[in-house]
Each structure stands twice: as C-alpha cells, then as structure tokens.
Amino acid sequence: MLLTMKEMLKTAREHHFAVGAFNICDSLLMETVVQTAEETDSPVIVELAPPEFDFVGEDFFRYVIERLQNSPVPAVLHLDHGKTLEQVERAVRCGFTSVMIDGSLLDYDGNVALTREVVDHCHAKGISVEAEIGTIGSLDGPESGADEIIYTKPEDVLRFIEATGADSLAIAIGTAHGIYPAGKVPELRLDILEAIDRLTPVPLVLHGGSSNKDEEIHEAATHGISKINIASDYRKAFFEQLSDTLNETHAFWSGDVYPPAIEAGKKVIAHKMQLFASAGKADVYR
Numbered sequence: 001m002l003l004t005m006k007e008m009l010k011t012a013r014e015h016h017f018a019v020g021a022f023n024i025c026d027s028l029l030m031e032t033v034v035q036t037a038e039e040t041d042s043p044v045i046v047e048l049a050p051p052e053f054d055f056v057g058e059d060f061f062r063y064v065i066e067r068l069q070n071s072p073v074p075a076v077l078h079l080d081h082g083k084t085l086e087q088v089e090r091a092v093r094c095g096f097t098s099v100m101i102d103g104s105l106l107d108y109d110g111n112v113a114l115t116r117e118v119v120d121h122c123h124a125k126g127i128s129v130e131a132e133i134g135t136i137g138s139l140d141g142p143e144s145g146a147d148e149i150i151y152t153k154p155e156d157v158l159r160f161i162e163a164t165g166a167d168s169l170a171i172a173i174g175t176a177h178g179i180y181p182a183g184k185v186p187e188l189r190l191d192i193l194e195a196i197d198r199l200t201p202v203p204l205v206l207h208g209g210s211s212n213k214d215e216e217i218h219e220a221a222t223h224g225i226s227k228i229n230i231a232s233d234y235r236k237a238f239f240e241q242l243s244d245t246l247n248e249t250h251a252f253w254s255g256d257v258y259p260p261a262i263e264a265g266k267k268v269i270a271h272k273m274q275l276f277a278s279a280g281k282a283d284v285y286r
Helices: 005-015 027-040 050-056 060-069 085-093 108-123 154-164 190-199 214-222 232-249 254-275 281-285
Strands: 019-023 044-048 075-082 098-101 128-133 168-171 204-206 225-230
Touching (some): 005 019, 005 128, 005 225, 019 254, 027 044, 027 060, 027 254, 044 050, 050 085, 060 075, 075 085, 085 098, 098 108, 108 128, 108 154, 128 154, 168 190, 190 204, 190 214, 214 225, 214 254, 225 232, 225 254
Parallel strands (some): 019 044, 019 225, 044 075, 168 204
16 A cells, blocks of 8 residues: 555654654565564555665666555655755656655755755655755764754744645754664653644654664654654664574575574564554554
C-alpha cells in the first residue's frame, strides 16, 4: 500500500505515534525493513539519501515500488536529504511519493526560496515535501549533517511553513546522524520539541534517531514527532552479524550468509517500532 508522506503523517499525528523511516541501499536491507513492518503490522517509510540512490541506480526502484504497492502495510518511498531540485526531479521520475529538500545549511531566506521551488514542483505532481530548519549533527553515513547543531527556533517554524508550503518539517533538538562515540550520550531538547509542537501546523520529523536513549525517543514519538529516521542502528546489527557469520562458517552461499544478518537487523527495527508506538498501527490506515 503506497502512500504519500502527507497521508502517512497526518494519520500518525492524529493517533500520537511516529512512523519509522529506514534508509536502505540494497534489496537485502529493503527486505529487512519491509518484512519487519509486515510482521509487526506497522506503517513504514523506506528512504534513500542521494549517495544511496546513486549506488542502487534508477532501475532498482521498479522492484521497490512494486514491492511496496503489493505490501499489506502502508508505506512511503522517500528521498532523504535531497540538496538540489535536480536530485528531487530524479526521485520524482523514479516514482518516489515523497521527497526531502534540505536547505538547512543555507541562510534562512535561501532555505525558504529553495524549499518553495521544490514544493511548487512536487505539489503539482501530488508528491509530499519535507523540509528542515535548524541543523542536524553529523557523525558518519551518507546523510551528512553539520559540524555544530543549531537548534530550531520555535518562532521560525510557523513563518517558514507559511512561506514554503512544506508538508512536514525536520527540526533540530540535539540529534546527529550516525552512531555516537563511546562516552557521548545525546540529550534531546524535549522542551524545544514541546514549544514547536504547540505552534506547528504540519507534522514534525526527527533525524539522527539512532543511538539515542530509548525513553527519550519514545517520549518524542508520542509527544509531537511523527517521523523518526533510523539507519545506523539497524545496519550496524546487520553487518556485524554478517561479519560474524562469514568468519564462523566461511560460507559462500547467500542462503547461509544473509538470513542471520537480516534477522539481526529486523530485531533492531522491531524494537524501534515499539518505541515509536507504530507497531500494530497499520490498521488505522485501512
């Protein structure tokens, strides 16, 4: 069941849960994500940042779209952290139902202008647009980010949405992309989230959802955040198990090598879906 992000997050916001958005870069990770959504009866967002898109190539999305259309759970195919109109147009051409345009490293007026351009282009085609104000930190991975987190100002949110027409908004409340190094424990500014949630006319998005405290993520998911991005946490479990299996078995057949890695990834994703309160919520879309 393939939806737009606007359709997906409207329902999530009304029912006070967040939908997990999981970055993929091959068919194995795709199946890890979608199978978990189906097994937990959870809505799901499959997303790729531009470097991931470059890696898989355009033909890959014929399979992805058919897989999501035929799935019994609601799903969105989303471009994560598009930086240019050209990247957005490529995703639209490949059948994505949602895009993010990330102008957060531009000045405010530049971010508004770029976001407005993308919104005009995508809304004419019935495609949802996520935008960002404030900056997400960067630790590793293809999503990139800023060296220093700039927290979103609540007073900027309403005027930004009115100026751009974006359908959802990624906000900065203290997270970073990637796995946090040993000894560094992020503290989410839930006070900022609360202030923004009182003002925003559109659903809110949390990037850098990996490696944060479970209780803070659950609090965010049930008190204002409607979409949470995850990549590093489940990929780490997948590839660590893959490495262990290869070292233990010296197998060279996919049927021996990949299933344990998929199961390891699915375990992490299922836990996240419980934290997001999205498990069992596919039914509210039917």
